[in-house]
Amino acid sequence: MTADLDAARELVPAFLDELRAWVNIDSGSDHKTGVDQVGALVRARFERSGFAVETHPQAVYGDNLVARRKGSGRMRLLLIGHMDTVFPVGTVAERPFTIRDGRAYGPGIFDMKSGILAGITALDLAGAETLDRFAAITFICNSDEExxxxxxxxxxxxxxxxxxxxxxxxxxxxxxxxxxxxKGIAAYTLDVQGVSAHAGVMPEAGRNAILELAHLIIALQGLHGSLPSLSVNVGAVYADGRRNVVPDRAQAHFEMRAAEPEIFAQGQAAIEAIIAAPRVVPDTVVTLTPGPVHQPLALTEGARKLVAVAGSVGAELGLQIKPLSIGGASDGNTTGGMGIPTLDGLGLIGQNSHNPDEHIIIDAIPVRLALLAGIIRALPDVIL
Ligand SMILES: [Zn+2]
Structure with missing residues (x-):
């Protein structure tokens, strides 16, 4: 394990050189050209490590990459990282990759271009003999996580x-x-259709869509905190009208989050029940349109075994592993929600994702590479 740490220290200058090239290309999710330019560098890096890389073309977002390596063992390992960032074109020109006070700054450096590179570098560190002990190692670099x-x-x-x-x-x-x-996240759009009328001459002919939406918002927000870990947020309301007209349309965007799969399902059911209940403003019509759903990533029995592996590898490196539960979603929600044992947060150390002060801590690179390499080396012996 300390051999990994020594080897990882040697790799840091080359790691930062490669990372500089990746970070200095704007790759906001909606900037396909930039994401594809990053993809070309990522592909070349995988090929240098002996992976075969497939491109999965995308029309709107950047192309997704799948790097593969076959071995002769039993376990099939999937790694996931995203190449897109939240930053618009021009961010690199304003604040390119910079090293200052032991930290490396730049758009998307922490979340998570450094994570992809850490994954490839850790596979290198783990070594060909280890990689051959898997049936397959697959590494997805996607273009649209943000x-x-x-x-x-x-x-x-x-x-x-x-x-x-x-x-x-x-x-x-x-x-x-x-x-x-x-936490899992369910996003929704809520539309209320009412009937417009002159607010002074014939108010009784009108059906006020804003009023109905207001009742719905109070009912939905009432779910917030009603079950452990359940949160609801109505984050946007749209209604365009005139003071003297009964409004016939109103819309809200909201989301529900929960940590446990059972609570998440109960939250979804409670939202549907509110929509199915009788209307406060008669004759208004309510339509609930579900958006993207991220199932919760939960600590299943299989995931506990992965945490135990991280714990023993970490102990050898002097780290007392801390398993975190967090509110934000990632692609780990998708795989965890499918019941596949998933361990997340294996990238590098830093702060301020989605923020101009985003950075990684250079001193922490070797220990994280060694942790990841150690986990990969231990995995073929884990019985799931
Ligand atoms: Zn991310």
Missing amino acids: VGSPGSTPLIRAEASQADVVLVLEPTRDPACVTVAR
């Missing part, structure tokens, strides 16, 4: 259905942390 993975989720689901273990390379805040649970 907008909810609309184009890559089918690919992730297909590959996860062929995997025994999933490692997600999202970043985390402290060298000892791994992410074991993430």
